[in-house]
Amino acid sequence: MQKYLKVEKRNMNNQYGMFAIRIGGIFVALVLGAIFLIFSGHAPIDVYVTMIDGAFGSAYGVNETIVKTIPLLIAALGVSIAFRMKLWNIGAEGQIYAGGIMASGVALSFGDLPSLLLIPMMMIAAFLGGALWACVPGIARSFWGTNETITTLMMNYVGILWVDYLVFGPWKDPKGYNFPITAEFSPSAFLPTFGGTRVHIGIVIAILCSFVIYILLNKTVWGYEIRVAGENSDVAKYAGMNVTKNIILTLMVSGGIAGIAGMTEVSGVIHRLQSNFSPGYGYSAIIIAWLARLNPIAAIFVSFLFGGLIVGGYAVQTSGLPASVALMLQGLILFCVLGAEFFTGYRVSIDKRFFSKGEAKING
Amino acid sequence: MRKKLLGVMSLLMVLVMIFTGCSQKSTADESKTEDEKYKVAFIYVGPVGDAGWSYSHDAGKEYLLKEMPDVEATYIESVPEGSDSERVLTELAEKGNQIIFATSFGYMDSVMNVAKKYPDVTFIHCSGYKTDKNVATYFGRMYQPRYLSGVVAAKKTASNVIGYVAAYPIPEVIRGINAFTLGAKSVNPDAVVKVVWTNTWYDPAKEKEAAKSLLDAGADVITQHQDTPGPQQAAQEQNAFSIGYNTDMSQFAPEAYLTAPVWNWGPYYVDTVKAVRAGTWKSAQYWGGLKDGVVALAPMTDLVDEETKALVAKEEKKIIDTDWDVFTGIIKDQEGNVKVQEGQQLTDEELLSMDWFVEGVEGKIAE
Numbered sequence: 001m002q003k004y005l006k007v008e009k010r011n012m013n014n015q016y017g018m019f020a021i022r023i024g025g026i027f028v029a030l031v032l033g034a035i036f037l038i039f040s041g042h043a044p045i046d047v048y049v050t051m052i053d054g055a056f057g058s059a060y061g062v063n064e065t066i067v068k069t070i071p072l073l074i075a076a077l078g079v080s081i082a083f084r085m086k087l088w089n090i091g092a093e094g095q096i097y098a099g100g101i102m103a104s105g106v107a108l109s110f111g112d113l114p115s116l117l118l119i120p121m122m123m124i125a126a127f128l129g130g131a132l133w134a135c136v137p138g139i140a141r142s143f144w145g146t147n148e149t150i151t152t153l154m155m156n157y158v159g160i161l162w163v164d165y166l167v168f169g170p171w172k173d174p175k176g177y178n179f180p181i182t183a184e185f186s187p188s189a190f191l192p193t194f195g196g197t198r199v200h201i202g203i204v205i206a207i208l209c210s211f212v213i214y215i216l217l218n219k220t221v222w223g224y225e226i227r228v229a230g231e232n233s234d235v236a237k238y239a240g241m242n243v244t245k246n247i248i249l250t251l252m253v254s255g256g257i258a259g260i261a262g263m264t265e266v267s268g269v270i271h272r273l274q275s276n277f278s279p280g281y282g283y284s285a286i287i288i289a290w291l292a293r294l295n296p297i298a299a300i301f302v303s304f305l306f307g308g309l310i311v312g313g314y315a316v317q318t319s320g321l322p323a324s325v326a327l328m329l330q331g332l333i334l335f336c337v338l339g340a341e342f343f344t345g346y347r348v349s350i351d352k353r354f355f356s357k358g359e360a361k362i363n364g
Numbered sequence: 365m366r367k368k369l370l371g372v373m374s375l376l377m378v379l380v381m382i383f384t385g386c387s388q389k390s391t392a393d394e395s396k397t398e399d400e401k402y403k404v405a406f407i408y409v410g411p412v413g414d415a416g417w418s419y420s421h422d423a424g425k426e427y428l429l430k431e432m433p434d435v436e437a438t439y440i441e442s443v444p445e446g447s448d449s450e451r452v453l454t455e456l457a458e459k460g461n462q463i464i465f466a467t468s469f470g471y472m473d474s475v476m477n478v479a480k481k482y483p484d485v486t487f488i489h490c491s492g493y494k495t496d497k498n499v500a501t502y503f504g505r506m507y508q509p510r511y512l513s514g515v516v517a518a519k520k521t522a523s524n525v526i527g528y529v530a531a532y533p534i535p536e537v538i539r540g541i542n543a544f545t546l547g548a549k550s551v552n553p554d555a556v557v558k559v560v561w562t563n564t565w566y567d568p569a570k571e572k573e574a575a576k577s578l579l580d581a582g583a584d585v586i587t588q589h590q591d592t593p594g595p596q597q598a599a600q601e602q603n604a605f606s607i608g609y610n611t612d613m614s615q616f617a618p619e620a621y622l623t624a625p626v627w628n629w630g631p632y633y634v635d636t637v638k639a640v641r642a643g644t645w646k647s648a649q650y651w652g653g654l655k656d657g658v659v660a661l662a663p664m665t666d667l668v669d670e671e672t673k674a675l676v677a678k679e680e681k682k683i684i685d686t687d688w689d690v691f692t693g694i695i696k697d698q699e700g701n702v703k704v705q706e707g708q709q710l711t712d713e714e715l716l717s718m719d720w721f722v723e724g725v726e727g728k729i730a731e
Contacts, residue, residue: 060458064451164563168533177493178534178719178729179469180563196481198450269447271473275563279444314440314452318459323411323442 004351018344025340029333036332040325047316051329054315055308061315063197067269068307070202071096071261071278075285076303077206077213078130078258080294084217085250086230091137091152092258093282094159095130099259100266101163102129104182104273107266108171111186118188122263123205130259131252133159138251142244148251156282164275171273181274191268202264207300209257214296226250258282287334290341309333401436404428404637405461407452408441409468410566416591416610417565420627421467421490423611427630428637435637445470450477457482463640465633466490468565469534475499486640491536493716495647502632505653506536507543507715508683509625509661511690512676513607514547516622516664517585518555519672520605527578528559529571529588529595533729535718537589540625542722543690544587549724551675558583559727568592579604585622596621605667612662623664632658651712655684691715696723 034044055065075092082089102125110118137151164180173183191200217223226246229236233243261281266273288306292298313326406425408418418441425437438461443452449471456464457478463486466475472492479487479499487499495501517526526548530537541559548555558581560574571590575598578586586599587607593616599606600617608614608624632652639645652658661680664673682688693704698721704710710718719729 054455060454067447067451168563177717178532178538180532184473265447274446276444277446279448311451314443314448315455317440318438318455320438323440 006347006349006351008347008349009345010347021340021343022337025337026333028340029336032336033329033332036328037325042319042321042325047319047321047329050316050319051312052308054318055312060197061311063199065304065307065311066199066203068310069303070200070206070268071265071281072284072288072306073206073299073303074202074209074261074264075258075281076288076292076299077209077296078254078256078261079285080289080292080296080299081213081217081226081257082134082251082254083289083294084223084230085226085246087141087247087251087254088149089134089137089152089251089254089258090149090286091134091155091255091282092261092285093278093280094152094156095133095255095258096262096265096278096282097156097159097163098129098133098255099126099262100129100273100277101159101166101262102126102259103263104166104171104185104266107185107189108182111189113188115188115190115192119191119267122189122267123260126259126263127256128259130262131256133259134251134255135248138248141251142247152251160276163273163277167273167275173272182272184272185267189267190271191264193268198269200264200268202268205260205264209260210296210300213257217296222246258285261285287338291337401434402432402637402641403459403461404435404437404463404465405456405459406437406439406465406467407443407449407456407471408439409443409445409470410591411441412439414566414591415593415613415616417627418467418591420610421465421629424627424629424633428633431630431634432637443471447474450474453478453487454481457485462486463488463637469536486645488636493649495649497647500636500645500647500650502636502650502652503536504627504656504659505651506625506627506659507539507690508654509659510540510543511547511683512661512679513587513623513625514544514549514557515551515676515679516668516672517544517587517605517607518548518550518552519675520622520668521552521555521585523582523584524552524554524556525582525584526555526557527575527581527583527586528557528727529574529578529586529590530559530561530727531565531589531591532563533561535716538721538729539715539718540589541725541727542718545722545724546690546695547679550679555724557725557727559721559725561727562590564590566591568594571595572598575599576602586620593617608662614662614665618665620667621665622668624662626660626662628658628660632656653683654680697721698723698725 037044037047055061075096079089079092103122106122106125133155137148137155140146140151141148167180167182171182173181191202193200225241229241229243229246236243265277270277284306288299288302292302309330313330316326317323406421408421410418412418412422428435429437440452443449445468453464453474465488467490469491472489472494475487475489476494479496483498489499489501491503492501528541530541545557548557558578560578562570562574564570571592572594575586575595579602585605586595588595588609591610593613596606596608596613596617600620604620605622606617606620607622611626613624614621689709691704691710693706693708694702695704697703
């Protein structure tokens with residue numbers, strides 16, 4: 001059977017075709033989801049409408065979607081940089097935690113400072129935290145050739161457990177009845193919000209980052225170097241580029257930016273450090289970076305849609321859907337959209353011989 | 365002519381209704397019928413099927429619906445503590461719910477924030493300590509049935525080692541461990557209670573592993589401050605005995621299960637909804653005990669002998685009918701220092717901020 005199924009690489013230049021394939025992926029997801037929903041006794045159209053309505057249908061929904069967009073976008077920008085050099089930084093989650101720790105440390109120690117000073121300090125600290133987290137796998141990779149996919153992933157657990165240690169131990173809120181949270185930051189450590197909403201200035205920071213990183217990657221020498229090194233490190237070496245230095249530097253910038261996502265989350269939304277403060281933003285960021293094809297501008301829109309998927313997933317619960325079905329729908333949509341990506345790079349065709357039984361026997 | 369106009373107009377109206385019906389998820393006609401019902405909402409930290417904490421609140425909700433058929437209740441399950449809960453609470457307030465029950469400690473900050481923005485909605489927060497004009501807290505003196513379950517455990521153990529799978533080192537959990545230990549030592553002074561922390565409320569596999577480690581350390585009765593029956597199953601697998609929590613867990617480990625301290629939220633929910641509706645409700649910190657029925661010891665199975673059953677009944681009567689309570693002196697801490705003098709009692713304030721273990725507990729509260 002395998003013999004008759006041909007998978008060929010293809011170079012798809014047809015923009016419309018690519019677009020059609022991705023829309024097709026979403027469509028397949030919705031149809032599969034509908035079948036599942038009908039079997040579990042729900043009206044699929046109602047559920048989908050609630051989902052879209054919850055995420056984008058009201059000013060409130062859009063605001064909440066933007067709140068989710070911020071950490072997703074910043075972390076996705078971070079990993080995109082490393083992916084450009086074909087460095088597989090799977091450690092954005094840990095870098096978010098490291099950034100959150102550093103930012104919280106600054107906020108808890110220097111709470112008396114005015115916002116204008118404190119917030120930039122927290123941001124720099126978060127960048128350094130994320131950079132430090134990514135620099136460990138970076139050094140191991142460039143000097144000893146360690147596989148950074150595994151080391152960055154392992155650093156995630158270290159970061160998450162560090163937060164646990166701090167909130168259960170030294171940084172525990174003295175008035176928190178032993179609950180694992182730090183004291184609330186002083187108001188000068190809060191990122192300003194827009195009006196009465198929860199949308200904070202982090203969205204401006206995130207979008208600014210997108211444009212800066214776009215320029216950095218596409219218009220600077222460094223951006224060119226990491227792209228060349230990503231394509232072929234030998235070529236880069238012959239051209240006199242310092243690949244070793246670039247591996248460490250790229251991973252550090254990548255991790256540092258993901259670290260800022262941790263800062264915007266503790267400073268803009270939670271206003272304190274607590275265990276498990278990121279529900280996997282760092283992992284979603286990897287998917288977003290790929291769907292955006294490592295393009296920082298496209299990442300803005302993909303993150304927004306992804307944020308909507310999360311917010312909408314909760315909204316469907318109000319129409320009586322169990323949480324697990326909402327999660328399953330989210331997973332289904334992601335699976336099909338990512339699955340559709342495959343077909344933009346490969347052509348799958350069935351050999352004609354498959355249909356004529358006689359010849360099939362001969363081929364055994 | 366008139367007839368024609370009427371016809372066109374009604375056609376238009378039907379079209380409009382269809383369109384609004386499609387695009388707005390039929391809020392037009394649904395909200396009207398819903399308005400007649402009194403809307404309340406619940407948010408749960410775990411799935412309702414956890415057979416534990418969230419399930420016990422959902423059972424309270426079902427009781428409320430049965431008692432008050434003109435109430436409509438929605439729930440949202442598996443809401444993480446933290447920033448997501450604020451959005452979920454806002455959404456529920458926005459959807460016209462009059463009362464929102466937030467059933468986990470970690471929702472506290474979110475409840476306070478959202479309550480400020482929706483002064484007309486009443487928020488009832490379980491197990492927290494912050495209140496406002498429209499925010500009340502509620503909880504139960506679970507330490508009372510815990511004490512009784514300690515009596516049951518100490519009567520059953522042969523190794524004199526009882527294992528306690530505990531979630532987080534917060535006062536609520538510490539209080540439960542202490543009460544359980546006091547109950548155990550009241551009938552069996554040689555008994556020790558070994559504690560293992562899991563740092564999770566809901567994780568079936570982790571809870572089960574923690575119970576196994578206690579069984580390996582010589583425990584022959586397992587109890588838990590966790591939301592799943594994982595520890596019960598671990599006890600059954602190693603032919604030990606078990607005491608559940610939250611709800612009657614007998615079906616999960618019929619050969620091990622003895623009893624469980626359980627929640628009975630229904631009557632409190634009914635009283636609260638009635639009071640808010642009548643306008644007589646005032647913010648308060650409710651903390652009911654065995655006497656009020658919000659907590660209880662589930663029926664003891666046949667694995668518990670008659671002598672123990674009689675003893676437990678006697679102790680229960682003592683708590684309900686007299687001034688005596690579990691934390692009445694002399695009580696010593698782990699180092700042997702007297703924490704409560706003879707005849708003295710801990711105040712509610714002291715109980716709510718408890719951060720030390722009584723003598724007989726083997727374990728450490730994370731510093």
